[in-house]
Structure formats: structure tokens, C-alpha cells
Amino acid sequence: MSNLSAEGVIKIAVVGDVHDLWQPLEDRLALQSLDIDLVLFVGDFGNESVELVRAIANLDLPKAVILGNHDAWFTASNDHKKQCPYDRTKEDRVQQQLDILGNIHVGYSWLDFPQLNLSVVGSRPFSWGGSQWKKEAFYRDRFNIKNFIDSTQRIVDAVAKAACENIIFLGHNGPSGLGSEEYSICGKDWQPIGKDYGDPDFAEAIARSYQMGKQVPLVTFGHMHHHLRLNSHRTREAIVTNDMGTIFLNAACTPRIIHRHDGYYRNFSIVTLKSGRICQISLIWLNSQHQVISENILFSS
Template sequence: MSSQSDRNQTIKIAVIGDVHDAWEAEDGQALKHLGVDLALFVGDFGNESVEVVRAIAAVDLPKAAIMGNHDAWYSASDWGRKKCPYDRTKEDWVQDQLDLLGETHVGYSKLDFPAFNLTVVGSRPFSWGGSSWKNEQFYRDRYGVNDFQESTAKILEAVHSAAYETVIFLGHCGPTGLGDRPEDPCGRDWMPIGGDYGDPDFAAAIAQTHLLGKAVPLVTFGHMHHNLRHTKERLRTSVYEDVKGTIYLNAANVPRIKQVEGARLRNFSLVSLQAGVVEQASLVWVNQDFEVVSEQLMYRKTNAVAEAV
């Protein structure tokens, strides 16, 4: 049983947005320099990029990950299989990635973190987002799931097996319900413009988890990039707070590594969780000396109760 001091601890969480092959040894070092307690990876490591996943699996920090649509790029759909660069009768790069991550991959699963008194639960892995059920054969063969209802039930199985009352949800695409404007966290920013492109099964699982009395301080995901396709006048909204105080964080700032005036910079979304409540979330860029060269505050809790003297 955790002590009161354990429950009141502050946890520094790094959320790593869509990687798209932009992962280097320096990223793992940067996480250490940032003093991160827990790293969460929202997927899209690359187009079934086994070697990138191998490097991330080797990161020596408490971590959890979920696969994105690109992580089954040559396996999930008919058109993807037609472009597959390897012999699918002899190799299975999707399974290779899952094997490398092991229990760290929480898609349709969960991972308990006793040191932090919380459980990370994954939503549907390999999600493309949207209100239509896609890649039927892939989900049926891999997971025995045939529709959104069965997918919600699969996520809730993980919730019911969680060892802790505080649950962080990790998805690739976020849930429905965060807005239908193209700039909203899961809004459609391609033609036809607008519409909620979140995952309905994810939203249903979160709602049921609240009804179970679990605390859900954070739901984090990626997939819908911060740079909008239909306009350069603004960026996607990264954070949404619901009426229950749950913070929804889209961490997909792509590309996550860039060159600026000769400096190589890499981004991480940092979340401060205190006593099971999100206190702050920010996007930081770190240079080659592991210094934070810029920080964009995305959320700060405004009604924090002052500590008793």
C-alpha cells in the first residue's frame, strides 16, 4: 500500500509525439537530463521502422508506448500490403516491433507503475482515427476485434485489470469529443475541412472509466500534427480540459527534430503530475547540450489549492 507521501508526489512525464524516424541516441540522453520520471510514446515511430523501435525499447526509463497507423503501414490495409518492401510470408515487421517493446506496449493493454501509484492504459493500437471502422481484417486477425463496440470492451478489460485508481490513457489518435473544428486536437484539417476525427471507441472507454470511479488526470495522444494542412496562419490546439478536469494532450509536433541556425533541436511535451492532478504541460525544445532553449506553456492549473503551512 502506498503512503500518503507517495500519493502526494510530483511526477515529471515526457510525452514523445509522432517520431516518424526522428529518434537519436541523444533523445534518450535528453530525457535523463530533463529529469523525466516516466516517458510515454504515442506511436508512429516510422513505416514499420523496426530499428527505431529497437532503439526506443532500449531507453532506460520507466516507459509505455502505443503503436500508430504508420507502425502497420505495410500490414493493415490492402493498399499498404501491395507496397510492402519485404516478404510477408517470411517476415512480420509489425510483430517484430511488438516483440521488441514487450509489456511496454500498452495498446489494448495496461502497465502498472507502483512507484507512481498509477496505471497507464492504452487505447486501440495502430489507429487511423475517424468514425468509420477501418482495416477490418487486421484487427480481426491480430486482436479478435470486429467493431468499435468490441474495441471499447477490449480497452475496458485493461482498465478493469489496473492495479491503481489513477489511470493515464495513452493513444495514438485521441478520442472523439474534443471539438470538430479543423484546428481542434483531433479535428479534420484536410478536405472536406472540419469534423471530429477522433476515435469513438476511445471516448466511450474513457467515459466508462469515469463511471467506474477511476481518476483520469491525463489522456495523451498524437496522430494529428500541430502544423495544419489547410492553413499556415495558426497551429492545432494542443490541450483540451473537460468538465471533470481531465487534460487531453496532443503531443504531435512534427518534425520533432529540426536544425535551427546550426543547432540541432528536439522536442518533448512535459507534464507535471502532482498528487494525481495535472499541474502544468509545456512543449520544450532541447539543444545538443541538453539545454532547454525554448518552452511553450500549453496548460497550467489555475485553481490550485495553496499548500497548508
């Protein structure tokens, strides 16, 4: 925690969609080399990959996690249930992941970090995205949530219970209202191309947090990968700032680990705050010696 000085400097690493690309020892050493105060995981660890989630839970750094749609891949979707590689009548891997994570899973919940003067509040976990209410039975049976209105209220309740006035929102998918182009931060990049695919319940919860007098410097998420599916000529917008001064960060730079002839390279999104305000966000790549070999500054105040 050496970054938290008298000047109130905090360094946060956001880990984009993992998709089975997590190396427990190497990623831990990389994070330690970066002198990180807090690690945020936006989910999609794998297709109900219990052991990988266990490895994340065992990371000995302050952290908060939200689970993504792939983390309920065989359970929430009727289309995928027939592909399930295990007997769902004998084990519940979604619940196993939730049990392993415990209170560090902030979906529909919150986690206070008083030493950092901030609370992390999670949006709707396991989100597939979009303006239509999906996976009705899953959300009804798991969370007693029946629609976007219920979902918004559950997130707002977590905001109200959070101890700190500074709120960082952690989602799997981002909120609606941030653009409808294919390259927008939550834009639909498959056929038919274009449409705001953000979560309306998340957007409404953020708006109500402002009304509650909360400070929201950062909203971070993944799900919509930086590489566009049908357009190789540009990448997705990773940063949006709204009129309230909140910065929205899409951290889904995939694949997050690549293997080349000279070793492994891994990326993190690094958010630096000073006195509760964001002063820089960058996407960095580290080599196998945990040296930063590339830094793309996405935001600088």
C-alpha cells in the same frame, strides 16, 4: 526518479509522432537532463521501422508505448501492401515490433507504475482515426476485434485490470467528442475540411472509466499533427479539458527533431503532476547541449 518526493511530484515526458526522428543517445541524455520519471510514446515511429522500435525498447527509463498507423503501414492497409519493401510472406514486421516491445506496449493493455501511483492504459493501437470502423481484417486477425463495441470493451477490460486508481490513457489517435473544426485537437484538416476525427471507442472507454470510479488526470495521444495541412495561419489546439477535470494533450509537434546550422533541436511535451493532479503542461525544445531554449506553457493550474 528524483522528482517523486514527499509531495508526490511526477514529471512525465510525452514523445509525439517520431516519424524516424529519434536519436537514441541524444534523446536519452536529453530526457535524463530533464529528470523525467516516466516517458510515454504515442507511436508512428516509422513505416514498420523495426530497428527504431528496438532502440525505443532499449531506452533505460520507465516507459509505455502505443503503436500508430504508420507502424502497420504496409500490413494493415490494402492500398500500401503493394508498396511494401520487404517480403511479407517471409517476415511480419508488425509482430516483430510487438515482440520487441513486449509488455511496454499498452495498446489494448495496461502497465502499472506503483512507485508513481498510476497505471497507463492504452487505447486501440495502430489507429487511423475517424468514426468509421477501418482495417477490419487487420483488427479481426490480430486482436479478434470486429467493431467499435469490441474495441471499447477491450480497453475497459484493461482499465479494470490496472492496479492503480489513477489512470493515464495513452493513445495514438485521440478520442472523439473534442471538437469538429480543422484546428480541433482531433479535427480533420484535409479536404473536405472539418470533422471530428477522434476515436469513438476511446471516448466510450474513458466515459466508462469514470463510471468505474477511476481518476483520469491525463489522456495523451498524437496522430493529428500540430501543423495544419491546409492552413498556415494557425496551429492545432494541443490542450482540451473536460467537465471531469481530465486534460487531453495532443503531443504531435512535428517534426520533433530539426537540424539547423548550429546543431539539432528536439521537442518533448512535459507534464508535471503533484499529488495526482496536473499542475503544468509545456512544450519544450532542447538544443544539442540539452538546454531548454524554448518553453511554451500549454496548461497551468
